[in-house]
Structure formats: structure tokens, C-alpha cells
Amino acid sequence: MNAIKRILGIVWILIGLVAVYYLIVNQAIMLWNKGGENVIPAIIYTVILCPMIAGALGTFGLYSLQGEFDDKD
Amino acid sequence: MSESKKSSMFSIIGASSVGTMIEWYDFYIFGSLATIISTKFFPAGPGSETLSFLSTLATFAAGFVVRPFGALFFGRLGDLIGRKYTFMVTLLLMGGATFTIGCIPAYETIGVAAPLLVLLLRLLQGLALGGEYGGAATYVAEHSPTNERGYMTSWIQITATAGLIVSLIVIALTKTVLSKEDFDAFGWRIPFLASIFMVGISYIIRRNMHESPLFSKAKADGKTSTNPLKESFGNKLNFKYVLLALLGVTMGQGVVWYTGQFYAMSFIEKIMNVPKEQVDNIMIWGLCLGTPFFVVFGWLSDRIGRKWIMMAGMLVAILSYRTIYTKMYETADIKNKTEIVEKATSVAELKENAKNKNGGVDSVYTVTKVFTDGTTYKEVKTKTLKNGAVEISDKDGKPVIETKKTVTINDTDKWTLTWLVFIQMLFVTMVYGPVAAFLVEMFPIKIRYTSMSLPYHIGNGIFGGLLPAIATFLVSNATKLNTVAAEAGLPKVVEKPYLEGLWYPIILAGICFVIGTIYLDGKDNKVND
Numbered sequence: 083m084n085a086i087k088r089i090l091g092i093v094w095i096l097i098g099l100v101a102v103y104y105l106i107v108n109q110a111i112m113l114w115n116k117g118g119e120n121v122i123p124a125i126i127y128t129v130i131l132c133p134m135i136a137g138a139l140g141t142f143g144l145y146s147l148q149g150e151f152d153d154k155d
Numbered sequence: 156m157s158e159s160k161k162s163s164m165f166s167i168i169g170a171s172s173v174g175t176m177i178e179w180y181d182f183y184i185f186g187s188l189a190t191i192i193s194t195k196f197f198p199a200g201p202g203s204e205t206l207s208f209l210s211t212l213a214t215f216a217a218g219f220v221v222r223p224f225g226a227l228f229f230g231r232l233g234d235l236i237g238r239k240y241t242f243m244v245t246l247l248l249m250g251g252a253t254f255t256i257g258c259i260p261a262y263e264t265i266g267v268a269a270p271l272l273v274l275l276l277r278l279l280q281g282l283a284l285g286g287e288y289g290g291a292a293t294y295v296a297e298h299s300p301t302n303e304r305g306y307m308t309s310w311i312q313i314t315a316t317a318g319l320i321v322s323l324i325v326i327a328l329t330k331t332v333l334s335k336e337d338f339d340a341f342g343w344r345i346p347f348l349a350s351i352f353m354v355g356i357s358y359i360i361r362r363n364m365h366e367s368p369l370f371s372k373a374k375a376d377g378k379t380s381t382n383p384l385k386e387s388f389g390n391k392l393n394f395k396y397v398l399l400a401l402l403g404v405t406m407g408q409g410v411v412w413y414t415g416q417f418y419a420m421s422f423i424e425k426i427m428n429v430p431k432e433q434v435d436n437i438m439i440w441g442l443c444l445g446t447p448f449f450v451v452f453g454w455l456s457d458r459i460g461r462k463w464i465m466m467a468g469m470l471v472a473i474l475s476y477r478t479i480y481t482k483m484y485e486t487a488d489i490k491n492k493t494e495i496v497e498k499a500t501s502v503a504e505l506k507e508n509a510k511n512k513n514g515g516v517d518s519v520y521t522v523t524k525v526f527t528d529g530t531t532y533k534e535v536k537t538k539t540l541k542n543g544a545v546e547i548s549d550k551d552g553k554p555v556i557e558t559k560k561t562v563t564i565n566d567t568d569k570w571t572l573t574w575l576v577f578i579q580m581l582f583v584t585m586v587y588g589p590v591a592a593f594l595v596e597m598f599p600i601k602i603r604y605t606s607m608s609l610p611y612h613i614g615n616g617i618f619g620g621l622l623p624a625i626a627t628f629l630v631s632n633a634t635k636l637n638t639v640a641a642e643a644g645l646p647k648v649v650e651k652p653y654l655e656g657l658w659y660p661i662i663l664a665g666i667c668f669v670i671g672t673i674y675l676d677g678k679d680n681k682v683n684d
Contacts, residue, residue: 083673086673087673087674090669090673094670097666123624123625123628126621126624126625130219130220130617130621131617131621131625134613134617134618138398138401138402138613139402139666141398142395142398142399142402142670145391145395145398146674150391150395151395151399151674153676
């Protein structure tokens, strides 16, 4: 199980990066360019959701990769 | 537990739960009365962009951004000074802010000061809520025997749903007693003003409570933290559990909670076009029927463990959301019903509109259809007239037409929707019933309030709280894509656009389910109190 947890660490980091790409490049920039009422979801994606998902998943993945969540017994 | 201890335990639970329920009530009435609040404090009209922005901030900022800050601020106080003192402060702060919102003169009386004051008070509400929940959950858990923590804290878990139910009932009662004109003029203030009485009673009850015995002992032994924020988040040993609590439990719990209680409500009203009165009725029944299961799953978590109940709740939600929402949509979809053609009516008329600054007249075209099962459909198309001609939009060069559709459903369909909301409520109770005990047991006494409050409020406030807005946006985006495709003579881009909003809870709950299943060890009482 510890090996699975460590390997999954890479997966969480990758999902964090994919979230950044999807939320910023694929969504926020497009919405920002459209303007009007689309600006609000663009701000939510950029300022709140993206840092939260990417930051939390990235750090969690890193800890996981470092064996912080390994079963000790 | 002896009878006297049991009775004292229930008075502790009662006092904590009533206060927390009132805080949720205070928080929800703003959302439930958002439409009328926007007309009073953020009116539309020329130059209304700033007001619209303030309105969005008031709605979003308090629910999402401020709650985690409240968790940090009051969590720290709770770990430094004590649980009781802190959740007394949050109660008074919430009650004071809610009462004051009910007293603020409208925009037309004091101008821009009105929306600014509402925004400020809404932020205070968010801060107070961020501090309240962790305090109440910790306080009850620290009084409970370790083998009954799930059951005892599940009463605190009821309060969020109970607060929503009470807010819907108080608003419905006020609307019943007053005429529509009176409610619009001053009646909407009553649910806000009523809060002060409830808070007063709760304050008196809570004032006589004692500090948590575990915290008092830790304080007497000099084992409390001197810097809870640093110990909670500046220390990898604890911070990794904060992350695990967020990504393995509260993120999924938050999206399941908001899907079952808020997105369901917004879906029935805005996407299925069922009138607000029927939606409130469906929600009140669905929530009331589901609420006892918070206690059932809290109790069960003491016997079979908390992890698997929460994970099972997430899994069934992920697997069944698309089926449930398809069934919900089809229930009110007039394409599936047989029309009584001879009862159809259509009326074209000119109506005065005080808000229309370009001549004061709108062209209104109303179509009504009746179906064999008793469902009625009404579509009102309003064209704004400018100097006698239909106004053309500057954006796309098309006529400005506002269309309002209403599908009034029959009793059978109403109960079908109530049943589908109830099923979602069961998922909510599975993930939410045991979560307070689970979080409390994850962190040691000295930093418990701070450590458990932050992941809870990020999971619920940010991931959960953003759900209705993001899901509705995804649906509207998919609908627009289909409209553009249809105008270009192309086939539909998205087959069922109304289901698109569900990807947000399904993906987040899916990630949370995998992390929770693999990384949580499933041993409750991890921390030895």
C-alpha cells in the first residue's frame, strides 16, 4: 500500500497541473476575453479555485511522494 | 453513562445545537431572500455595474473567501482562550450582523452606503460562521464519551440543514401572513429582525454552560498551545493531516452536501422552471424527511467506523447523480406530457413598466398550455420598446427579449421530486453525519479548533459553496453551445446540457473518494484524549 501511495503522489501533482491548465488556459483566459458577466467565473477560477485545487493537490502529492503518509506499522 | 450524565450531555448538545442552528439560519436567510435584497440594495439601472459587482461580492465573498478566515481567526482564539468563550462571540457577531441587515435603509434612501453596509455585515456573518461550527463540534465532542462521539456530534450536524429548513419556513410564514406588497415593502426585514430574539435566547442558554472538560484540563496542566496557527499549519507533521482532512474528506463531503441541498434547489427552480413556492415546498419535505438520518449515520459511525460510511456516501452520490438529475428533469419536461390543445391560450398586450426608461411600455406575449396530467406551462416573452419600436441590443444586434418560463407541476410530480431530493439527502447524511467526530479525532486538543475548522470551511465554503454558481454556469455554457450549433444548422454539441453542471461535484467527489479510501487508515480515535 505504501508503494501505491507514493506512486499516486505523482498522479496528484499531475492532476494539480492539469487543473491549472484547464482552469486558467482553457477556461479563465477565454472567459476573460469574452468579458461581461463571464468575468466573474474567470476571477473565481483564477483567484480561488485554481490556487486551492492545484496548491492543495500539489503539496499533498509531494508529501505522498516523500512517504509522509506511509503506514508505519 | 448514568441517567444524570446523559441528561447533562443532552443539555450540552441542545445548547450548542440551538446556537449553531441559529447561526445557519442567519446565514441562509440572506441567500433565500437574495432576490429581494438585490432590488433593495443593489438595484439594476444605468451605472449599476458597480452595484452588481458588490452584490456578487456579498453573495460569494462571505460564503467562500471569508469563512476560512473566520475559521483561522476564531479557531486560534478557541485554542488559546477556550471553546465556550469563542462560540459565544461568534453567536453574538452573527446575530448582531443579521439584525443590522434588517435595519439598513434601502439604496433609494441612503444611496451607495446601503450596499456597502450590507457587504460589510455579510462579511461579518461569514467570519462568524467560520468560527462557530468548529467550536460547537469540538465542544460537544470533548464532552462526549469517546465511543459515542459520532452519535453526540451528529446533533450538531443536523443544525446546518435545520437552519435552512427554519429559514425557508420563517420566510414562507411571513409571506403567508403579509400581502405581497407588504412583504416587498417591509416584510422581508422580519426574518432578519427575528434573529435577535433567537440569538438572545441562545446566548442566555450558552452563558450558563461550562468550558469543555478536556480543554480545561489541558489548560490547567499547561498543555495548551501558545501559537495554534504555527503548530497547525507551520508544522509538516500536523499540516499533512490538515491536507488529508481536506482532500480525503471535506472536499467530497462539501460538494455532496451542496449538490443535495442547494444545487437540487437551484436546478428545480432555474433549469426546470418550477415556481419558487413549489420548490420551497419540495425542499422543505425532502430536507425534513432526510434530517433524522444525520443521527442514524452518526450513531452507526460509532459502531462500524466513520471512514467507510463517508466513502460509501460519496461513491453512491458519484454513481447516481446523473440518473437522479435526468429523472428530475424529465419529471417537469413538457415534451414528455400530452397537451390539451383546446385549453391553450396566447395573449399579446402592451404593459406599462416603470423600470423601462425608454417610453415606459413593454410588449408582452403570454402563452399558456395545459397538460392532461394537470401540469401547466406559461411562457412570457417581454420585448422592451424604445420610442415605439423594439429595442435592439448593442452587443449582438438582436431584439432585446426577456423570456420567463414557468412549469407548475402536479402533486404526483411534486412527490417524485421530493423523493429524489430525499435520496440526495441520504447521501448528504452519510458524508456529513460522521464528519464532525471524524475531524475532531484527527487533531490533538491543543490545536483542534484551528486544525479542524480550516479544512472544514475550505471543503464546504470554497469547494461546496462555489458549486451552485459553477454548475449553473456549466449548464448555461452547454445550452449556449447547443443554441449556436442549432442556429448554424449543426447537430447538438452536448446531448443533455442540463447534466453538465454535475461534472464539478462528480470529479471533486471522485478525487476525494480515491484519496480517502487509500490514505485514511480508518482507525477512529486516532488522537488519544
